[in-house]
Amino acid sequence: MTFAEKYGPWALIAGGSEGIGASFARQIAAQGVNLILLARKREPLQELAQQIRQAANVQVRAESVDLSAPDLNRRVRELTAGVEVGMVVYNAGAESRMVPFLDRPLEELMRVVGVNVTVPTMLLHELAAAMRDRRRGAIVVVGSMAGFAGGSRMAVYTASKAYEQMLTETLWWELKPFGINVLMLIAGSTKTPAMARMGVNLEGTGQPVMDPDDVAREGLDNIENGPTWVAGEHNRAAARFMCTADRRAAVEMVSSSADAMG
Ligand SMILES: NC(=O)c1ccc[n+]([C@@H]2O[C@H](COP(=O)([O-])OP(=O)(O)OC[C@H]3O[C@@H](n4cnc5c(N)ncnc54)[C@H](OP(=O)(O)O)[C@@H]3O)[C@@H](O)[C@H]2O)c1
Secondary structure, three states, X not given: OOHHHHHOOEEEXXXXXXXXXXXXXXXXXXXXXXXXXXXXXXXXXXXXXXXXXXXXOOOEEEEEOOOOOOOHHHHHHHXXXXXXXXXXXXXXXXXXXXXXXXHOOHHHHHHHHHHHHHHHHHHHHHHHHHHHHHOOEEEEEEEEHHHHOOOOOOXXXXXXXXXXXXXXXHHHHHHHHHOEEXXXXXXXXXXXXXXXXXOOOHHXXXXXXXXXXXXXXXXXXXXXXXXXXXXXXXXXXHHHHHHHOOHHXXXXXXXXXXXXXX
16 A cells, blocks of 8 residues: 555644644655644745645645644644544644743643643544544654653653653554554754744754754654654664663753753
8 A cells, every 4th residue: 555545645734834844744745645734823834835735746734723722623623524634743842942840930831731741632532533443544743852851941841742652652552453553753853943943052962963854754764663763863872771771860861961952
């Protein structure tokens, strides 16, 4: 079966207008799968949709949606009415600033919980059910190296990425008998517009910074190699260390990397 037969005819990408999400969009469209792209800012979303329509012979629906809106599942039901979503990429979820836990307003922290905990839970509960009925499909959730251990100025971010990882790994196990490939794609430092806006010095960690296209490509190439795939050989080495090191060493590693970003 081709990629489109297994995972089409439509893919929904949450956070699909820039960075890793845009790379997924281009690469999935190149396989002949139609796209539903969700993001907040209308302009980059529409621009990407137009580029993809011109480059690939697929339909693209680009919808300005805030994933943390309370009526998200209703919106998603409307947007996906009458189309078969065979693939979901849950990409959105980067941190917007690094601040100690107690110095950050609670409502800001709860927005991170919304986008990285509540929303992927609701969205996957909604969309994976139809995949299970059809006995085919794919789910990719983009996680972070920061989900392997707590780390400086990222309390809720690291905790929420760990949640995403456990959720996704469990879905890998539960949906495998139904022919659905589920993958937690762990990214390390990646050059995205969100990171540029945040103003962090990704190079400060001394580790290579990845290109979003390479992260997405590794995800798609390893879609059958779940539950978890870490993008980039240097990140895989660091992940192996964090999974075997004692917790103090793991937290120190994440914290010193975070502090080196400024
Ligand atoms: N970049 C890195 O160095 C890095 C490292 C480790 C892990 N990751 C993971 O990789 C994923 C992508 O990260 P990223 O750096 O590209 O930044 P990101 O902000 O997580 O993702 C960017 C995409 O998500 C959309 N988005 C963000 N918040 C949204 C919301 N509330 N509602 C709807 N759409 C939303 C953005 O468009 P709008 O802003 O227009 O909404 C954009 O399309 C995240 O899950 C992140 O945790 C990234």
